[in-house]
Amino acid sequence: MISSRAVSGVLLGLGGLAGTLLDGVPPRPPLYRGGLQVLAADFHVHSFSADGALPPWELVLEARRRGLDAFAITNHAQVWAAKLGRWFSRRIGGPTVLVGEEITSWDYHLIAVGIEASVPWNQPATEAIEEVHRQGGVAIAAHPVAISWPAFEEAIDTLDGSEVLHPLVHVSPGGRPGLSAFYERGRSRGRPFAAVGSSDYHFGAGLGASRTYVFVRENRPASILESLRAGRTVVFDEEGVAHGDPALAALLESDPLPAESRPDRATVPSRAAGICGWLGLAGLVLLRSTRSRRGVASSAVR
Amino acid sequence: MSAWAPELRVVLRPVSGYRELALEAEGRGEWLLLQRPLIHALLLGGFLSLVTTGRVVLPLALSTTVCWAFVPALQVAVVSAVTKLLRARPFPTPRLVDLYFAGNLPWSLWLLALSGTVVFLPSETPGLPLPSPGSLFPASLLAAALLSQVLTFGFFRGALGLTIPRSLAGLALHDALLWGSIALFFLLSDQLWPRLFGKIGI
Numbered sequence: 342m343i344s345s346r347a348v349s350g351v352l353l354g355l356g357g358l359a360g361t362l363l364d365g366v367p368p369r370p371p372l373y374r375g376g377l378q379v380l381a382a383d384f385h386v387h388s389f390s391a392d393g394a395l396p397p398w399e400l401v402l403e404a405r406r407r408g409l410d411a412f413a414i415t416n417h418a419q420v421w422a423a424k425l426g427r428w429f430s431r432r433i434g435g436p437t438v439l440v441g442e443e444i445t446s447w448d449y450h451l452i453a454v455g456i457e458a459s460v461p462w463n464q465p466a467t468e469a470i471e472e473v474h475r476q477g478g479v480a481i482a483a484h485p486v487a488i489s490w491p492a493f494e495e496a497i498d499t500l501d502g503s504e505v506l507h508p509l510v511h512v513s514p515g516g517r518p519g520l521s522a523f524y525e526r527g528r529s530r531g532r533p534f535a536a537v538g539s540s541d542y543h544f545g546a547g548l549g550a551s552r553t554y555v556f557v558r559e560n561r562p563a564s565i566l567e568s569l570r571a572g573r574t575v576v577f578d579e580e581g582v583a584h585g586d587p588a589l590a591a592l593l594e595s596d597p598l599p600a601e602s603r604p605d606r607a608t609v610p611s612r613a614a615g616i617c618g619w620l621g622l623a624g625l626v627l628l629r630s631t632r633s634r635r636g637v638a639s640s641a642v643r
Numbered sequence: 644m645s646a647w648a649p650e651l652r653v654v655l656r657p658v659s660g661y662r663e664l665a666l667e668a669e670g671r672g673e674w675l676l677l678q679r680p681l682i683h684a685l686l687l688g689g690f691l692s693l694v695t696t697g698r699v700v701l702p703l704a705l706s707t708t709v710c711w712a713f714v715p716a717l718q719v720a721v722v723s724a725v726t727k728l729l730r731a732r733p734f735p736t737p738r739l740v741d742l743y744f745a746g747n748l749p750w751s752l753w754l755l756a757l758s759g760t761v762v763f764l765p766s767e768t769p770g771l772p773l774p775s776p777g778s779l780f781p782a783s784l785l786a787a788a789l790l791s792q793v794l795t796f797g798f799f800r801g802a803l804g805l806t807i808p809r810s811l812a813g814l815a816l817h818d819a820l821l822w823g824s825i826a827l828f829f830l831l832s833d834q835l836w837p838r839l840f841g842k843i844g845i
Contacts, residue, residue, distance in 0.1 A: 360698030394691050396707070462837045544691065544694060544695070546761070615693065615699070619689075619693060621699075626648065626748075
């Protein structure tokens with residue numbers, strides 16, 4: 342007699358095999374507008390070992406699936422996982438990984454991109470930004486809703502940009518107006534101020550769902566950081582409204598980029614593979630093994 | 644003989660279900676020690692692959708299984724420590740671990756339900772990790788946590804045959820060690836500390 346667990350294992354194996362075979366990513370040719378390469382990037386991503394679910398190397402592969410050209414791993418209070426992701430990405434030919442950190446203080450969260458050492462959180466935002474700049478990095482206000490504005494009051498003049506699109510806009514009524522108002526304040530200071538769209542990825546399907554289009558000379562960390570400092574970014578918000586450098590936004594509006602690469606889960610083979618794998622997992626958990634049934638039977642006989 | 648796993652019986656009648664389960668002969672040895680923790684680790688890996696890609700992608704599932712295996716490993720360490728501290732070891736360690744993991748079903752169901760929403764409702768909500776989690780996500784998490792408490796109590800009371808006060812002590816010790824270890828990791832790695840104590844400057 343075939344055990345129900347064995348059937349579950351076979352289903353899981355088949356689902357896994359099909360899921361793996363369907364996991365190919367089509368090549369993405371580089372895109373250019375106005376003489377610059379346009380990169381799809383996500384600068385706020387968490388990995389395993391902090392409060393993210395995927396290890397850094399899996400983030401690199403998931404970024405490929407999601408059509409990202411570059412992303413920053415920005416764990417709280419550590420940079421070693423980001424360095425591991427960068428190493429892995431270089432081994433397999435991209436996407437470009439930038440080493441970063443989400444500096445998490447009591448009253449502000451700050452994304453540091455392009456750093457090499459963790460920045461202490463127990464200091465005012467201005468000093469944290471200074472340290473990020475000293476390391477050659479870029480400082481971006483993370484999800485700056487109204488509650489964090491006082492902490493950025495002085496720091497706004499030294500920030501390089503702020504998140505204008507973040508998952509908060511989908512779940513919090515104060516999200517969209519807060520992020521937009523802060524970005525407009527930063528932009529009104531008369532110096533470059535990058536608009537950034539980030540997924541604040543921890544787990545699930547959202548990596549790169551909120552993304553930043555960065556106009557760079559080449560897809561290398563130094564060039565990406567230079568473009569962020571110069572504010573050469575465009576973000577399309579959830580209603581398709583462009584934020585960022587007006588000239589670059591106009592370029593993308595007149596000559597739009599191809600549709601964002603998003604794995605199509607709705608195809609029949611993909612859904613069948615997913616359902617097969619899920620049923621296998623469910624069977625392993627919910628069905629009894631034949632061995633334990635025999636055990637119960639023999640115990641009943643005794 | 645039912646084809647359903649004994650975990651379901653334990654969920655429906657935690658104390659008496661565990662009492663019956665403890666009387667059944669389930670064998671001994673390494674396989675018994677590893678079987679349920681391994682299934683739980685595999686479930687974590689499969690869950691992460693499903694919610695990330697909508698499919699079980701083998702390298703992703705195996706990679707996350709290995710990374711997240713620390714969770715069942717920590718659970719094994721905690722239940723061994725608690726039963727030692729309570730001097731309540733009526734079974735060899737493999738049997739003890741196997742029985743304890745029979746009470747993991749609320750978390751397993753929660754993981755299956757969440758990954759099921761991704762598999763059966765594959766349309767993505769832009770920017771959110773899962774399709775329209777809304778208030779269901781925290782509510783279901785809370786329900787799983789509460790049911791898990793009841794089942795862990797049932798393990799101490801029904802499977803180990805402890806008195807009610809000692810079972811409650813076991814549950815408290817179990818929670819303190821399990822959740823305390825995780826909280827300690829986040830505290831010591833500065834991920835939680837600033838949010839909790841940053842305001843008062845320590």
